[in-house]
Amino acid sequence: MNSDAALLLETVQFAAEKHRNQKRKDPEETPYINHPIGVARILSHEGGVTDIEVLQAALLHDTVEDTDTTPAELEAKFGVTVARIVQEVTDDKSLPKQERKRLQVEHAPHCSQQAKLVKLADKLYNLRDLNRCTPVGWTAERVQEYFLWASEVVKGLKGTNSALEKKLEELFKERGVQL
Ligand SMILES: Nc1nc2c(ncn2[C@@H]2O[C@H](COP(=O)(O)OP(=O)(O)O)[C@@H](OP(=O)(O)OP(=O)(O)O)[C@H]2O)c(=O)[nH]1
Numbered sequence: 415m416n417s418d419a420a421l422l423l424e425t426v427q428f429a430a431e432k433h434r435n436q437k438r439k440d441p442e443e444t445p446y447i448n449h450p451i452g453v454a455r456i457l458s459h460e461g462g463v464t465d466i467e468v469l470q471a472a473l474l475h476d477t478v479e480d481t482d483t484t485p486a487e488l489e490a491k492f493g494v495t496v497a498r499i500v501q502e503v504t505d506d507k508s509l510p511k512q513e514r515k516r517l518q519v520e521h522a523p524h525c526s527q528q529a530k531l532v533k534l535a536d537k538l539y540n541l542r543d544l545n546r547c548t549p550v551g552w553t554a555e556r557v558q559e560y561f562l563w564a565s566e567v568v569k570g571l572k573g574t575n576s577a578l579e580k581k582l583e584e585l586f587k588e589r590g591v592q593l
């Protein structure tokens with residue numbers, strides 16, 4: 415087997431183990447790991463991304479934010495670059511939600527190109543997921559607010575990947591949100 419394929423399998427196995435007890439917020443309680451796998455798949459199949467470290471970071475992107483995984487653990491297992499990309503896309507969960515959301519908008523333009531790619535694919539996946547079904551407990555207003563906020567983040571990621579940006583723009587247009 416080629417070493418990139420082996421590395422991706424090692425990475426997806428690690429992420430699946432870390433997220434093993436988590437579910438998405440949809441009514442069917444989809445396994446959480448479907449999301450990071452989908453984000454990596456968007457980058458590879460729709461974004462044309464071949465940078466293995468970006469694909470690994472996509473698979474791992476919610477492990478530090480949402481599980482007991484530490485940045486040091488990622489660095490030891492997957493190297494400094496993958497750990498750094500994940501750190502760049504990790505929200506500080508000790509901050510109030512409004513502040514976290516504001517900081518994503520503020521920080522997006524200053525992220526590395528690799529982190530910007532992961533952020534674009536993360537938003538694309540989550541917006542498509544919102545179109546597929548409404549998370550349990552969310553109102554239509556909250557869904558629309560998420561689209562509005564995501565558009566503010568995506569504005570700061572412009573010029574990163576035209577294919578992904580085009581698909582995001584289409585989703586915003588359907589919601590009457592101007593990018
Ligand atoms: N659309 C959708 N999202 C779900 C679902 N289940 C879990 N999520 C996650 O919920 C987050 C968005 O919900 P919010 O209420 O805005 O944020 P919060 O979970 O951090 O409080 C996303 O986190 P994230 O990936 O860290 O991204 P981000 O929104 O923080 O950028 C998304 O992955 C689902 O069924 N549908």
Ligand SMILES: [Mn+2]
Nearest residue numbers: 449475476536
């Ligand atoms: Mn995510």
